[in-house]
Amino acid sequence: MDLLTQLSKTSTKPFEKIVRVFITIAAFAAIFISVAIVFTLSTEAINFFQDPEVTLKEYFTATRWTPTFQNPVYGVIPLISSTLYIAFIACLISFPFGLFSAIYLSEFASRRTRKVIKPVLEVLAGVPTVVFGYFALNWITPNIVQRFIPGTEVFNAISAGIAVGIMIIPTIASISDDALNAVPNSLRFGSMALGATKRITSLKIMFPAALSGIIASFILGFSRAIGETMIVTIAGGQYPELNLDPRSAMYTITSSIVNVSLGDTPHGTTAYNALFALGITLFVMTFILNIFSDYIARKYRKEYE
Amino acid sequence: MSDLTINSGRKSEKALKESIFLFFLYFCVIVAIVTLMTLIYDVLSNGYNRLFGDYEIGLITKLQIDNPGDFLTTLDSRDPLKAGIGPAFAGTIWLMVIVVTATFPLGAGAAIYLQEFAPKNKLTRFLELNLTNLAGVPSVIYGLLGLAVFVRLAGFGRSVLSGGLTLTLLILPVVIVASREALKAVPDTIRQGAMALGATKFQAVFGQVVPSAIPGMVTGMVLGLSRAIGETAPLIFMGALTYVNYFPDNPLSGFTAIPIQVYNWISYPQAEWLNTSSAGIILLLGLLLSMNTLALFIRNRFEKDW
Numbered sequence: 001m002d003l004l005t006q007l008s009k010t011s012t013k014p015f016e017k018i019v020r021v022f023i024t025i026a027a028f029a030a031i032f033i034s035v036a037i038v039f040t041l042s043t044e045a046i047n048f049f050q051d052p053e054v055t056l057k058e059y060f061t062a063t064r065w066t067p068t069f070q071n072p073v074y075g076v077i078p079l080i081s082s083t084l085y086i087a088f089i090a091c092l093i094s095f096p097f098g099l100f101s102a103i104y105l106s107e108f109a110s111r112r113t114r115k116v117i118k119p120v121l122e123v124l125a126g127v128p129t130v131v132f133g134y135f136a137l138n139w140i141t142p143n144i145v146q147r148f149i150p151g152t153e154v155f156n157a158i159s160a161g162i163a164v165g166i167m168i169i170p171t172i173a174s175i176s177d178d179a180l181n182a183v184p185n186s187l188r189f190g191s192m193a194l195g196a197t198k199r200i201t202s203l204k205i206m207f208p209a210a211l212s213g214i215i216a217s218f219i220l221g222f223s224r225a226i227g228e229t230m231i232v233t234i235a236g237g238q239y240p241e242l243n244l245d246p247r248s249a250m251y252t253i254t255s256s257i258v259n260v261s262l263g264d265t266p267h268g269t270t271a272y273n274a275l276f277a278l279g280i281t282l283f284v285m286t287f288i289l290n291i292f293s294d295y296i297a298r299k300y301r302k303e304y305e
Numbered sequence: 306m307s308d309l310t311i312n313s314g315r316k317s318e319k320a321l322k323e324s325i326f327l328f329f330l331y332f333c334v335i336v337a338i339v340t341l342m343t344l345i346y347d348v349l350s351n352g353y354n355r356l357f358g359d360y361e362i363g364l365i366t367k368l369q370i371d372n373p374g375d376f377l378t379t380l381d382s383r384d385p386l387k388a389g390i391g392p393a394f395a396g397t398i399w400l401m402v403i404v405v406t407a408t409f410p411l412g413a414g415a416a417i418y419l420q421e422f423a424p425k426n427k428l429t430r431f432l433e434l435n436l437t438n439l440a441g442v443p444s445v446i447y448g449l450l451g452l453a454v455f456v457r458l459a460g461f462g463r464s465v466l467s468g469g470l471t472l473t474l475l476i477l478p479v480v481i482v483a484s485r486e487a488l489k490a491v492p493d494t495i496r497q498g499a500m501a502l503g504a505t506k507f508q509a510v511f512g513q514v515v516p517s518a519i520p521g522m523v524t525g526m527v528l529g530l531s532r533a534i535g536e537t538a539p540l541i542f543m544g545a546l547t548y549v550n551y552f553p554d555n556p557l558s559g560f561t562a563i564p565i566q567v568y569n570w571i572s573y574p575q576a577e578w579l580n581t582s583s584a585g586i587i588l589l590l591g592l593l594l595s596m597n598t599l600a601l602f603i604r605n606r607f608e609k610d611w
Contacts (some may be wrong), residue, residue: 026414040453100333173324227443
């Protein structure tokens with residue numbers, strides 16, 4: 001009986017109520033953020049497409065992006081192709097290095113080595129992107145790219161892509177490492193008991209067994225490469241037309257957003273609204289990739305539970 | 306170990322393949338480490354002199370600041386040899402204060418709700434999915450959101466307050482997830498023990514579980530904060546200024562932050578700016594590294610191993 005009265009007393013304390021309401025609101029803040037993102041991006045983007053200066057057809061078919069020129073052209077194709085191009089270069093770097101680092105960490109490294117390498121990867125993951133941009137422009141371009149690939153300009157897609165790739169190595173390594181570690185030891189030991197070497201075990205048994213987790217990490221890495229902003233702004237240059245030569249400058253979705261907003265574009269102008277059209281394009285691209293990655297990772301998790 | 310391979314030629318070939326593979330794996334790991342070291346070395350060699358005192362740099366330049374450390378307090382300048390990072394440093398401190406004040410209660414509160422009180426239903430499941438997706442949204446998008454919501458709608462203008470709140474939105478998902486992990490690590494026996502002694506659910510959570518999870522939550526907060534202060538893109542959108550020659554003195558003043566200042570310096574073509582931007586990067590990396598060390602320290606010192 002005592003307990004009952006105490007229970008009813010404590011649960012009606014005003015302080016307790018306030019705290020409960022507060023934490024519930026805090027939890028729902030995440031939904032507010034999502035709704036706000038979709039709402040602001042789409043309303044301003046709708047304004048953009050309602051502008052007589054632009055048409056949906058121009059946005060998706062024109063091959064120039066020059067919103068601040070005298071005769072502005074709003075064609076998203078060169079931006080999307082540059083974005084995918086640089087992300088592709090980044091994947092060429094980060095997929096093999098990330099994956100094989102993960103295989104080393106989970107299958108070969110001793111506990112002590114792991115304790116050294118993991119923090120190094122964490123530090124690499126924590127380096128601000130503006131620093132990677134500086135590194136791409138002032139170190140990778142003159143010392144690597146221009147030395148080995150003649151005809152490379154100061155601003156080019158290759159070094160931007162390499163730097164983005166380095167930036168996402170830790171993401172891929174750490175998720176793939178988790179995926180490999182989640183494979184039950186019975187598979188590992190079973191393979192070795194049948195006489196397979198460590199190399200055969202990791203490549204023929206562990207890799208396929210963790211494949212969905214690894215693919216999820218690749219997709220997530222690709223999505224991060226698409227959304228990366230400062231590296232491509234600093235090192236990738238601005239070339240507003242369709243260009244497939246990686247030795248010269250490119251213009252990604254993200255770097256064009258930065259450049260337009262640096263140009264002090266007044267609120268309500270077409271160029272300002274164009275930022276949001278680009279924003280929603282980017283949002284949709286990364287959102288689909290993230291959902292896809294999450295779906296694959298989830299499907300995988302069920303297999304061994 | 307007994308060797309069943311009869312053909313010793315095949316065996317050595319196998320061993321060779323093993324070593325090549327292992328060598329290849331080493332190579333992949335070492336590339337990551339060497340890259341990080343090269344980056345740090347490059348930044349240090351370019352920026353050390355600019356940050357720590359009055360030395361000859363390279364062949365041409367002589368610094369015109371008197372004391373080591375002045376770099377941290379001097380105003381920005383059009384002259385690379387006189388430019389300091391004072392206003393940006395102050396701006397970053399302002400941002401940190403605002404971000405912590407706004408993020409910790411929200412992040413911890415949301416985590417406590419989701420982990421301890423939320424019913425297991427579709428709505429909660431949706432909330433969780435939503436959080437995972439928010440963590441994957443590119444940071445530029447948060448800049449556009451901050452511009453629309455804080456700068457325009459709420460009328461805070463292009464101020465340090467708008468900047469701090471934008472960064473709060475950016476790291477909130479990460480902090481919530483980290484705080485949930487901290488709460489998850491507290492064993493159920495603590496909850497059951499408290500309730501068996503007559504505590505209400507509320508008392509059990511706030512009297513027992515949350516205090517044990519605080520170190521983990523703080524660690525998550527510090528890591529989130531270190532991500533926030535390294536962010537450049539969202540602040541550029543919501544209008545942090547690239548040339549600021551005053552110290553922000555209230556939440557509504559205009560501001561710049563270290564990464565933006567660095568970006569601004571990088572974009573100047575003259576070679577002398579290289580040293581100045583490197584000095585800025587050293588400061589930024591130093592700040593981040595000390596925060597990561599702090600997080601590691603809290604984790605090792607206070608976190609209980611259940």
